Amino acid sequence: SMLRYKLIYFPIRGRGEVARQLFYLAGVPFKDDRITISEWSSLKAKTPFGQLPVLEVDGHQLAQSFAIFRYLAQEFGFAGDSPLEALWVDVTADQHKEYENKIKPALRFQGSEEEKEQLMRNVAEPARDKYFPLLEKIAEEHGSSGHFVGASLTWVDLLIAEHASILLKQFPGFLDRYPTVLAIVDAILSTPKLKEWLEKRPDTAF
């Protein structure tokens, strides 16, 4: 039988992982189409924005990772329990994206120790200290029971937990100043169904 959903992405977690997690958490089967670089070069022109991930729903394509996550989250019940909650999920996700764009140069940097330290001091730490207090504020005002927004799992919980787990693998202790965030990330990653996925998913560096 034909699967309704196909997710096309590279064989990494990156900007595809939250979508995979949403399918798994919802118990919805999908084709997890992990493509190679050479397959991508012939597929690229056939995608809406020349980028991945792309979600196909009954053969219709959708691009842009957050649009995909929000669409799946709404279909499967991970987008917040009210319009205002959905709004705060969106606010948090956009705030997170701005931070991730800033910190990116410092992650996976392959230069000298001195350059790494400079990036840490001049880029990574300021980006962190601008964003994580805001995230704590959001969680305090809008989240409960181990979630950033609302009282049940949302796609922004998954987004932030995935980022934190990569970040802390590379820089253990990097978020020690933000114990509230760490506690929420722990709670999210301990969700039984998510734990199942984390244990059985293909093992990739990022």
Place this chain on the structure above:
Amino acid sequence: PVSLLAMPSYKLNYFDARGLGEVSRQLFILSGTPYEDNRIPKDQWPALKEKYGFGTLPVLEVDGKQIPQSLAIARYLAKEFGFYGANAFEAAWVDALADQAKDFLSEMRPYFVIAMGMAEGDKDKAKAEIALPAIKKHFDLFEKAAKDNGSNGHFVGSKLSYVDILISEFVFSIDSFMPGSFDAFPTVLAVRAKVTSIPAIKEWIEKRPKTVT
């Protein structure tokens, strides 16, 4: 129509500019929803920054509660007022194009700061190396989206959505810096023509404060 008693009070706080706040202003106007259009002068911003919990603008106040992030605000209002596509898949496409448009704006920023004299740089060089490639890259996609949607004056579906307004405003701003920049994208220009032909929007454009961006 909602009873005025049931409607929340809305205040949009932004700079005296169109930028990322204008789409929300137009959503209020299109829906006939009263709102306070609070424009903060740039020189007052440093002193007021503390008052806005996230340190950035725009901030929408709904019954006094502050909400940041321009696209989250626009999407929320679009949903409330009916400018968010006819179904969930259309809504996702509206969001996808809006995110792409925001990416486009980020790529244009280095050109804008030079063109507006806020940073040192060769304006012609910035236009050739930054602006023109960014416009080509993103507007090829927007042109295709508008064509694939049936060249009906909308990027998605058959009704006005917030991304029609968002991209139309970017076109207006950039065209004022570099006239003719979108001549190669007639289907995009047709979307803008349709947006600006709506009487309430036409009237607003004529009377709104004239700002550079």
